[in-house]
Amino acid sequence: MIYAELHYDEHYSEVHSRLVEILKSEFPDLQSGLQGDSWIWIVEGNEKVEIDSFSSMKHQIKSSSPQAKLVQRVIDTLSKGFCLEVYEKPLLEPHE
Numbered sequence: 001m002i003y004a005e006l007h008y009d010e011h012y013s014e015v016h017s018r019l020v021e022i023l024k025s026e027f028p029d030l031q032s033g034l035q036g037d038s039w040i041w042i043v044e045g046n047e048k049v050e051i052d053s054f055s056s057m058k059h060q061i062k063s064s065s066p067q068a069k070l071v072q073r074v075i076d077t078l079s080k081g082f083c084l085e086v087y088e089k090p091l092l093e094p095h096e
Helices: 012-026 069-078
Strands: 002-007 030-035 037-044 047-052 060-062 083-091
Touching (some): 037 069
Antiparallel strands (some): 002 060, 037 047
16 A cells, blocks of 8 residues: 655655655665666664655655554654655556
């Protein structure tokens, strides 16, 4: 499910390292990569949040967790440095 999308003027590849830097300061269990698309995974307990550009030209915040507590913390962290469109009701990804 897609919970939010970031808005910025740059290409997503130019934003990737800034996102990783901001998120790493709050979430130590983080994996990321930039190869064609940008992806960042944050894991905490049983929850996993994905921030990626797989289905958009902008980063989207996604999770399959129904509680989405970690998602809200990620949104709060990123909203300090980025403009976000947070969806009232999460959007389904094409494969869901």
